[in-house]
Amino acid sequence: MPHGPLTLLLEFDDQVRRDQTQTALFLHRRDRRYALDCLANQQRPGIAGWLDHVQTRVPATSRPDHDSRLKPWRRLTLLLTPVGALLGMLTMLGLLFYDGNQQINVTVIIGFVALQLLLAVLTTGQALVGWRPWGKLLSSVPRGDDSKRSQIHPMLAQLQPQLAACTAHQMALAFAVAGWLTLIAMVVAQDLAFGWSTTLRTSADAYTGIVQGLAAPWANWLPSAVPSLTLVELTQFFRLSDAVGDNPARYGDWWPFVAMLWLTYAIVPRLLLLVFARLHLRFQARRLLRSHPGRQSLLHRFATPTLDTGSDLTDSGSAPAAPQQQELHALPAGDALVCWAGAGSEVTDIRTRLQQNAKVLVLQAGGTASLNEDQQTITQLAEHDRPAIILCRAWEPPTGELADFIRDTRQQGPANRVIALLPVGGETPLSPASDIQSAQWLRFVERQQDANLWVCALPAAPSAEARHG
Amino acid sequence: MVEAPSFAVVGHPNRGKSSVVATLSQNDGIAIAMEPGTTRESHAYPLTVDGNTLYTLIDTPGFQRPRKLLAWLEAHSASASDRPETVQAFYNQHRDDPQFHDECELLKPILEQNAGIIYVVDGSVPYSAANEAEMTILQWTGRPSLALINAIGSDDYSDRWENALGQYFRIVRRFNAVTAPFEQHLGLLRGFGQLEARWEQPLTAATDHLEHQRQQRQTDSADLITRALSDMLQLQVTGSIGPTESRSAAKQTLQQRWIDSQRKRERQLRQGVESIYQHHRIQRQEAELHWAGDDDLFGDHSRALWGVSRTHLATAGFGAGAISGVGVDALTLGHSLGAGALLGGIVGAAGSYYYANRLGKWSMGPLRQGHRSVRFGPAADLQFGYIVLGRALNHWYQISHRNHAGRDPVNLATTGEHWISQLGKDDQRQLQSLIQRLCKGTTDGRRHDQWIQTINHTMHAFSQWQQNEATGTSPAQSV
Numbered sequence: 051m052p053h054g055p056l057t058l059l060l061e062f063d064d065q066v067r068r069d070q071t072q073t074a075l076f077l078h079r080r081d082r083r084y085a086l087d088c089l090a091n092q093q094r095p096g097i098a099g100w101l102d103h104v105q106t107r108v109p110a111t112s113r114p115d116h117d118s119r120l121k122p123w124r125r126l127t128l129l130l131t132p133v134g135a136l137l138g139m140l141t142m143l144g145l146l147f148y149d150g151n152q153q154i155n156v157t158v159i160i161g162f163v164a165l166q167l168l169l170a171v172l173t174t175g176q177a178l179v180g181w182r183p184w185g186k187l188l189s190s191v192p193r194g195d196d197s198k199r200s201q202i203h204p205m206l207a208q209l210q211p212q213l214a215a216c217t218a219h220q221m222a223l224a225f226a227v228a229g230w231l232t233l234i235a236m237v238v239a240q241d242l243a244f245g246w247s248t249t250l251r252t253s254a255d256a257y258t259g260i261v262q263g264l265a266a267p268w269a270n271w272l273p274s275a276v277p278s279l280t281l282v283e284l285t286q287f288f289r290l291s292d293a294v295g296d297n298p299a300r301y302g303d304w305w306p307f308v309a310m311l312w313l314t315y316a317i318v319p320r321l322l323l324l325v326f327a328r329l330h331l332r333f334q335a336r337r338l339l340r341s342h343p344g345r346q347s348l349l350h351r352f353a354t355p356t357l358d359t360g361s362d363l364t365d366s367g368s369a370p371a372a373p374q375q376q377e378l379h380a381l382p383a384g385d386a387l388v389c390w391a392g393a394g395s396e397v398t399d400i401r402t403r404l405q406q407n408a409k410v411l412v413l414q415a416g417g418t419a420s421l422n423e424d425q426q427t428i429t430q431l432a433e434h435d436r437p438a439i440i441l442c443r444a445w446e447p448p449t450g451e452l453a454d455f456i457r458d459t460r461q462q463g464p465a466n467r468v469i470a471l472l473p474v475g476g477e478t479p480l481s482p483a484s485d486i487q488s489a490q491w492l493r494f495v496e497r498q499q500d501a502n503l504w505v506c507a508l509p510a511a512p513s514a515e516a517r518h519g
Numbered sequence: 520m521v522e523a524p525s526f527a528v529v530g531h532p533n534r535g536k537s538s539v540v541a542t543l544s545q546n547d548g549i550a551i552a553m554e555p556g557t558t559r560e561s562h563a564y565p566l567t568v569d570g571n572t573l574y575t576l577i578d579t580p581g582f583q584r585p586r587k588l589l590a591w592l593e594a595h596s597a598s599a600s601d602r603p604e605t606v607q608a609f610y611n612q613h614r615d616d617p618q619f620h621d622e623c624e625l626l627k628p629i630l631e632q633n634a635g636i637i638y639v640v641d642g643s644v645p646y647s648a649a650n651e652a653e654m655t656i657l658q659w660t661g662r663p664s665l666a667l668i669n670a671i672g673s674d675d676y677s678d679r680w681e682n683a684l685g686q687y688f689r690i691v692r693r694f695n696a697v698t699a700p701f702e703q704h705l706g707l708l709r710g711f712g713q714l715e716a717r718w719e720q721p722l723t724a725a726t727d728h729l730e731h732q733r734q735q736r737q738t739d740s741a742d743l744i745t746r747a748l749s750d751m752l753q754l755q756v757t758g759s760i761g762p763t764e765s766r767s768a769a770k771q772t773l774q775q776r777w778i779d780s781q782r783k784r785e786r787q788l789r790q791g792v793e794s795i796y797q798h799h800r801i802q803r804q805e806a807e808l809h810w811a812g813d814d815d816l817f818g819d820h821s822r823a824l825w826g827v828s829r830t831h832l833a834t835a836g837f838g839a840g841a842i843s844g845v846g847v848d849a850l851t852l853g854h855s856l857g858a859g860a861l862l863g864g865i866v867g868a869a870g871s872y873y874y875a876n877r878l879g880k881w882s883m884g885p886l887r888q889g890h891r892s893v894r895f896g897p898a899a900d901l902q903f904g905y906i907v908l909g910r911a912l913n914h915w916y917q918i919s920h921r922n923h924a925g926r927d928p929v930n931l932a933t934t935g936e937h938w939i940s941q942l943g944k945d946d947q948r949q950l951q952s953l954i955q956r957l958c959k960g961t962t963d964g965r966r967h968d969q970w971i972q973t974i975n976h977t978m979h980a981f982s983q984w985q986q987n988e989a990t991g992t993s994p995a996q997s998v
């Protein structure tokens with residue numbers, strides 16, 4: 051059985067199949083890497099080398115037995131070859147059967163050889179065309195689901211005509227060789243009386259023409275195997291005549307011709323066609339490999355640089371946990387209102403809007419204010435001990451600067467006063483923060499670990515009559 | 520060799536810095552949250568080609584105390600010319616100061632790796648002068664810088680932002696980290712290359728590679744879709760009915776196995792496509808959010824969305840591929856003559872079993888010792904091919920157009936015109952013949968390359984259709 055291309059094809063196909071479970075990214079990296087290594091060593095990346103490279107990393111157990119899938123064919127061939135030889139022997143014995151009263155008909159042997167030749171040509175033709183009369187049979191075998199599906203390797207299925215031709219030729223070769231050996235053995239062991247006969251009214255001249263034509267290939271170097279006109283004339287026989295010749299010795303003179311005929315038209319063509327069939331099989335295997343879809347992608351992976359966008363790297367940070375469900379406090383009545391980073395600067399009469407006493411101090415801090423101004427605000431706040439309200443924009447995330455401000459206010463003022471953060475969702479008019487916005491403020495407060503630091507809800511807008519009354 | 524450029528993505532907390540980096544580096548593993556201070560350390564995401572870095576994006580924490588930092592700088596600077604050194608001095612001085620941890624983290628790549636600055640703001644919140652401290656600090660570093668206006672919310676103040684940013688940054692661009700299409704990613708990266716002359720070449724190379732990679736991904740996806748389509752249409756399950764078993768119960772078990780395998784295979788395809796596009800967390804998100812409510816492969820919804828009309832089924836194959844499909848078409852023809860419509864009414868009630876029953880071919884083996892082998896599959900209804908394909912295309916489209924900053928569940932809803940109308944007549948025929956062949960189960964994959972081509976064309980058509988849907992200019996043409 052042929053090795054090389056066929057095994058390569060099967061192994062490659064297996065590898066491609068196995069690769070289907072891998073991510074495209076991994077495959078690309080692996081194969082590009084191999085190609086780059088090859089280029090660095092001034093080699094061309096090729097399939098055989100690639101397989102070696104890839105399979106050293108495959109655990110040994112999953113490595114395919116070299117050609118286990120060719121075994122059926124191999125076994126079939128091994129079985130059919132002796133069968134062919136046996137048949138060849140029996141056939142020759144049958145052809146040479148001589149019951150003592152009638153000669154062995156050379157015409158029958160010629161016909162038989164012609165049949166052999168015809169069959170040989172047909173087998174080759176079928177392999178060339180790729181005709182698979184049995185293909186339907188194989189594909190209609192009920193296939194199970196996924197697992198049992200690939201009983202016949204799809205690549206082998208495509209090579210079946212060629213594989214079948216190899217087996218057939220080999221069997222036929224065994225047949226022909228065994229037949230030839232039997233002939234020689236019979237010649238040695240018995241005296242065979244060959245003659246020729248035909249129903250057609252052929253003259254000895256014409257028959258001589260035919261057999262000499264057939265003997266043309268060896269006429270030059272083996273004249274003794276070319277029947278002469280005399281021999282032909284002498285050995286014609288007719289069923290109804292019982293003339294078992296005047297010259298019995300001449301009947302045996304046909305054997306060199308018969309032996310050469312068999313050798314030239316049965317054995318040699320088979321041999322050549324067998325060689326051809328094997329070459330054809332290899333050629334087909336190579337062709338399948340060349341057109342294998344996996345090969346195109348592989349070559350593409352060899353040639354295309356791998357691009358890594360940094361998508362595999364993870365950062366250490368993970369999304370923060372949700373705040374422990376905290377309710378917003380009601381806004382207490384305060385002494386001072388700090389507008390953080392310009393919050394509420396566009397609101398007229400902010401005290402009334404927040405339902406605060408008209409004497410509440412309104413101060414500025416953060417944002418564009420300088421650190422000195424912040425410090426002044428803190429100093430002013432320290433003089434009061436009722437709650438301090440810090441109005442801020444809910445959409446501006448609470449930063450370290452705000453945390454610092456709260457910490458300093460706490461340290462420089464009364465320790466237990468309530469500091470009320472009031473994040474607002476919009477300023478014109480003042481509107482409450484959304485839940486998502488509030489969440490980040492609640493988490494901010496949680497992180498400060500200060501029981502008297504509250505996040506407060508915006509009081510409802512006073513109705514028109516309340517304002518007048 | 521020139522050192523590869525780095526870009527530090529900096530800004531106020533919670534403005535989408537990590538989102539910009541996630542989208543550009545196609546990394547959906549970066550922590551992104553509606554919480555200021557999500558990112559606490561700088562992280563580098565290099566883009567490499569065959570292991571050589573072309574550029575590096577660096578995600579950084581946001582400014583926590585910009586006023587204090589600026590005050591320090593102003594206090595320690597003698598003249599405008601020593602500003603970069605003053606920033607460096609600040610960094611040297613406060614590297615271990617927990618108070619300025621975030622500031623130092625974000626200055627680190629700028630000062631240590633000479634990174635370019637990408638300043639991210641949120642154009643959906645009003646501009647505030649409070650940001651000027653940050654911008655001034657960045658200006659003081661003297662590094663080339665670009666401002667990006669992201670849009671987290673739905674309000675739009677970007678014009679005001681653009682004016683303000685223009686006074687501090689030479690280049691100001693708008694870029695929505697979640698919705699920007701791929702072409703804009705490339706445009707933005709080319710913009711990065713404009714920051715310094717020697718950065719242009721690596722960034723152009725990088726965008727070329729990215730573009731090429733995107734094409735390749737589509738081809739790879741076409742390959743996956745083709746294979747899944749082929750597996751799903753040719754799927755057969757076999758079982759046997761024992762002498763005492765009820766025939767219909769056994770058949771139902773078998774059919775359930777078929778249905779389960781089909782769903783599994785589809786899931787596998789989806790995972791494959793997601794992995795091609797580097798989306799590794801979608802499955803989890805989907806599982807959590809149960810978006811798949813009416814997204815069943817065998818559900819009415821799928822049929823309504825992705826099935827083609829009976830006329831299409833019956834006629835698309837005529838022409839080149841018609842002769843090959845005659846056998847199968849007899850069945851289709853039956854449907855088109857009204858049998859299907861008649862059955863359709865009952866189907867709604869009987870659910871997916873009944874539907875699946877029509878989907879596959881039943882074949883019975885001979886009776887052997889009281890056991891009879893039964894086989895279900897391959898698919899008999901061409902419509903099933905179109906449904907599988909439609910769902911696959913839709914999923915592929917959503918995934919390939921999803922930015923890695925996206926954290927919302929994938930939304931697979933569509934309405935209106937059938938996508939197949941975007942496909943040329945020739946391709947429609949090719950597609951029909953492909954599905955017919957697969958249904959007949961007489962293929963050996965030799966035409967795989969040609970099929971990938973066909974599927975690739977359908978992907979183009981589908982994208983075209985989606986884009987038309989989005990802009991509302993679908994041509995009036997019926998299938």
Ligand SMILES: Nc1nc2c(ncn2[C@@H]2O[C@H](COP(=O)(O)OP(=O)(O)OP(=O)(O)O)[C@@H](O)[C@H]2O)c(=O)[nH]1
Nearest residue numbers: 532533534535536537538552553556557558696697
């Ligand atoms: N709709 C929408 N949301 C966005 C966009 N960019 C960011 N977000 C959301 O904004 C929030 C903050 O995004 P991040 O990328 O974590 O912001 P960051 O600047 O890295 O935040 P820190 O690391 O905390 O400084 C997240 O909830 C994002 O989902 C966008 O373009 N559109």
Ligand SMILES: [Mg+2]
Nearest residue numbers: 536537557558
């Ligand atoms: Mg972040």
